[in-house]
Amino acid sequence: MERPGRLLLLSELRVRNSAYDVSLSRSLLTWKRRISSPVYHPFRPSVCHSVSVSEIISVREEEEENICKRRDDGSWKKIKEREGKDCRQAFTVLYVERCPQHRWRCAEVTFTCSEAALCQRWVNSIREQLSAITSRPKQLLVYINPYSGKRQGKRIYEQKVAPLFAQAGVSTHVIATEHADYARDHLRTEAELKKFDGVVCVGGDGMFSEIIHGLIWRTQIDGGVDPNCADEALLPCSLRIGIIPAGSTDCICFATVGTNDPVTSALHIIVGDSQPMDVCSVHHNNIFLRYSVSLLGYGFYGDVLTDSERKRWMGPARYDLSGVKMFLTHHYYEGAVSYLPARGIMGTPRDAARCRSGCVVCQHNGKQLSEKAERYEMDEASESESEGEWRTIRGKFLAINAASMSCACPRSPKGLSPAAHLSDGTTDLILVRKCSRFDFLRHLLRHTSKDDQFDLNFVEVHRVRRFCFTPRHCQSDSDLDLRENGKHQIFSQICRDHPACGCAPAYSSWNCDGEILTHTAIDVRVQSNLIRLFARGIEEPTVFEDLTSPCAI
Numbered sequence: 001m002e003r004p005g006r007l008l009l010l011s012e013l014r015v016r017n018s019a020y021d022v023s024l025s026r027s028l029l030t031w032k033r034r035i036s037s038p039v040y041h042p043f044r045p046s047v048c049h050s051v052s053v054s055e056i057i058s059v060r061e062e063e064e065e066n067i068c069k070r071r072d073d074g075s076w077k078k079i080k081e082r083e084g085k086d087c088r089q090a091f092t093v094l095y096v097e098r099c100p101q102h103r104w105r106c107a108e109v110t111f112t113c114s115e116a117a118l119c120q121r122w123v124n125s126i127r128e129q130l131s132a133i134t135s136r137p138k139q140l141l142v143y144i145n146p147y148s149g150k151r152q153g154k155r156i157y158e159q160k161v162a163p164l165f166a167q168a169g170v171s172t173h174v175i176a177t178e179h180a181d182y183a184r185d186h187l188r189t190e191a192e193l194k195k196f197d198g199v200v201c202v203g204g205d206g207m208f209s210e211i212i213h214g215l216i217w218r219t220q221i222d223g224g225v226d227p228n229c230a231d232e233a234l235l236p237c238s239l240r241i242g243i244i245p246a247g248s249t250d251c252i253c254f255a256t257v258g259t260n261d262p263v264t265s266a267l268h269i270i271v272g273d274s275q276p277m278d279v280c281s282v283h284h285n286n287i288f289l290r291y292s293v294s295l296l297g298y299g300f301y302g303d304v305l306t307d308s309e310r311k312r313w314m315g316p317a318r319y320d321l322s323g324v325k326m327f328l329t330h331h332y333y334e335g336a337v338s339y340l341p342a343r344g345i346m347g348t349p350r351d352a353a354r355c356r357s358g359c360v361v362c363q364h365n366g367k368q369l370s371e372k373a374e375r376y377e378m379d380e381a382s383e384s385e386s387e388g389e390w391r392t393i394r395g396k397f398l399a400i401n402a403a404s405m406s407c408a409c410p411r412s413p414k415g416l417s418p419a420a421h422l423s424d425g426t427t428d429l430i431l432v433r434k435c436s437r438f439d440f441l442r443h444l445l446r447h448t449s450k451d452d453q454f455d456l457n458f459v460e461v462h463r464v465r466r467f468c469f470t471p472r473h474c475q476s477d478s479d480l481d482l483r484e485n486g487k488h489q490i491f492s493q494i495c496r497d498h499p500a501c502g503c504a505p506a507y508s509s510w511n512c513d514g515e516i517l518t519h520t521a522i523d524v525r526v527q528s529n530l531i532r533l534f535a536r537g538i539e540e541p542t543v544f545e546d547l548t549s550p551c552a553i
C-alpha cells in the first residue's frame with residue numbers, strides 16, 4: 001500500500017448514510033468508516049478504501065437532487081437538501097477499480113459534507129491534485145476503422161469510450177477512416193500533431209500498424225532523419241498511442257494491458273500511462289519495407305494470413321479456418337536465417353519470468369543499450385566486432401517467427417514467445433524446422449497450454465537484435481522479380497522435394513503484424529523504445545489487491 005504522505009485535507013464526511021474519516025494527500029484519497037460503537041460488531045467491520053490520486057478519473061459536484069438519504073427501511077431515497085445554487089454539499093469521485101483478468105472499471109463514490117464551503121474545498125483540492133499530473137492527455141486525435149473485427153469500432157467508441165473521455169475532461173478530434181492507409185497518410189502529411197497529446201487507434205493490429213507507420217515516418221521527417229536508411233538511428237515518437245481494441249486479434253492491446261476491453265484501455269489512456277515499446281524495422285536490399293511490433297512470421301503464419309485475407313468477410317473466424325487449412329497443407333520452406341544474438345542483456349526466451357508492469361529486464365536492458373549506443377558513437381570499430389558475431393542457420397522450416405513481444409492474445413493467452421519483453425531492445429527468433437504433422441500440432445497446441453512450446457527438438461529460439469532471412473532460391477537482387485519470372489523453374493525444383501503434392505510453393509510470405517510483405521528476403525533490426533503506448537504492461541495480481549478494493553481493518 002502506498003504511504004499517504006502529508007495530509008492536505010482530513011474531514012468527517014458521509015458516504016451513503018455512514019460517517020467516514022476522509023483524507024487526501026498528494027498520493028492517496030482514503031475513506032475509513034467511523035466505528036460508532038466501541039462494541040465489536042462482527043457483521044459491520046470497519047472498512048477502509050484507498051484510491052491512488054493518479055487513478056482518480058475526475059471529481060464532480062453533485063446536483064442537489066442526486067443526494068440520497070437512507071429511509072428507515074434501509075432503502076435509499078433522493079432528497080433535496082437546501083434551495084439555492086451555491087449550496088451543493090456533495091461531490092462524487094470517479095476512480096479506477098480493478099476487476100478480475102486485468103480489467104479496469106470506472107467506479108464512483110459520493111461524499112456528503114456538512115456544509116457547502118467544505119464540499120467546495122474538497123472538490124478544489126482534488127482538482128488541484130489532478131491538474132498537477134502532467135502525464136495525462138488533454139487533447140487526443142482518434143482514428144476509428146469502421147471495418148475492423150466485427151465492424152463494431154464506431155459503436156464501441158461512441159458507447160463505451162467517448163463518455164469516459166468526456167467525464168475525464170479529455171477533448172478529442174475523431175476521424176473515421178475512409179479507406180486503408182487513410183490514418184497512416186493523414187498522420188504523415190496532414191495531422192496537426194502539435195495540437196495533440198496522443199493518438200488513439202480504434203481497431204485491430206492492422207490499424208495500429210497504420211498509426212505507427214504514420215507517426216514514426218512523420219517524427220523522422222520532422223526531425224531531419226531519413227526513415228528509409230537502414231543504418232540511421234531513428235528518433236522516438238513523442239506522442240503516445242492508445243489502443244481501443246476492436247479488431248480480430250488485438251494482440252498488441254492484449255500483450256500490453258492484459259485484456260482486450262475498450263473500457264480498460266480508455267482508462268489507461270485517461271490516467272496517462274506510458275509503456276515504451278520496441279519496433280522492428282524491416283528492409284529489403286536497403287529499401288525500407290515496414291515496421292513490426294508484434295509478429296513477423298514466415299511459413300505457417302504468413303500462409304495463414306495470406307489465406308485469411310481472402311476470407312475477410314468472415315470476420316475474426318477467418319484466422320481459425322485458415323489456421324486449420326494451413327496446418328493440413330503442411331508446407332515447409334527452405335532458406336537461411338542469419339542473426340546477431342543479443343549479448344550482455346538480462347533474460348532469455350526460456351525464462352519462467354514474464355514481462356510485467358515496471359519490468360526490471362526492460363529497464364536494465366534499455367539502460368545497457370543506450371550506454372552501448374554511446375560507446376558505438378565514440379568507437380566505430382566496435383561495429384565491426386558485432387559483424388563477427390553473426391550466426392547462420394540453413395534448413396527447411398515450417399515456420400520462422402520473430403516475436404518482439406509475447407504476442408499473447410485470446411487465442412493464445414501466453415503468446416508465441418511467453419518470456420519476450422516489450423521494451424528490452426530484442427526480438428525472439430523462433431525457428432520451427434520441418435517435422436511431422438503430428439509434431440507440428442504438438443508445438444501449436446502448446447501455445448494454448450502450460451507446456452513449453454520450445455521444448456521440442458525441431459524448435460529453437462534465440463533472443464536477437466537483428467536478423468536476415470534469404471529464401472533458398474533467392475539468388476537475384478530482387479526475390480520478387482524472381483517470384484514473378486521464374487515460377488516454372490522454382491516449382492519443378494520444389495516438386496522434387498514434395499513428391500506427394502507436386503505443387504508446393506517455394507516461397508511463403510512474411511506476416512508483418514497482420515500485413516503481408518512484398519518481399520521474402522528481409523533484414524530486420526530492433527529499434528529500442530521507438531514508440532510509447534498509453535499502457536503500463538500487464539500488472540501482477542498482487543499490485544491490484546492493495547489498492548481500491550475495500551480493505552478490512
Ligand SMILES: Nc1ncnc2c1ncn2[C@@H]1O[C@H](COP(=O)(O)OP(=O)(O)OP(=O)(O)O)[C@@H](O)[C@H]1O
Pocket residue numbers: 145146147148149150176177178179180181182202203204205206207208210246247248249250251514
Ligand atoms: N475505412 C477502411 N476501409 C477499409 N479498410 C480499412 C479502413 N481503415 C483501415 N483499413 C484497413 O483495414 C485493415 C484491418 O484493420 P484492423 O487491423 O483494424 O482489423 P482486423 O484485421 O479485423 O484486426 P486484427 O489486425 O487485430 O486481426 C488494416 O490493414 C487497415 O489498413
Ligand SMILES: CCCCCCCCCCCCC/C=C/[C@@H](O)[C@H](CO)NC(C)=O
Pocket residue numbers: 204205206248249250251294295301305319323324327407409411412415416444445447448511512513514515
Ligand atoms: C491447430 C491448433 C492451433 C492452435 C494454435 C494457437 C496459436 C495461436 C497463436 C496466435 C498468435 C498470433 C500472433 C499475432 C499476430 C498478429 O500480428 C496478427 C495480426 O492481428 N494476427 C494474426 C493471426 O496473424
Ligand SMILES: [Ca+2]
Pocket residue numbers: 278403404405420421422423424425426427
Ligand atoms: Ca522486445
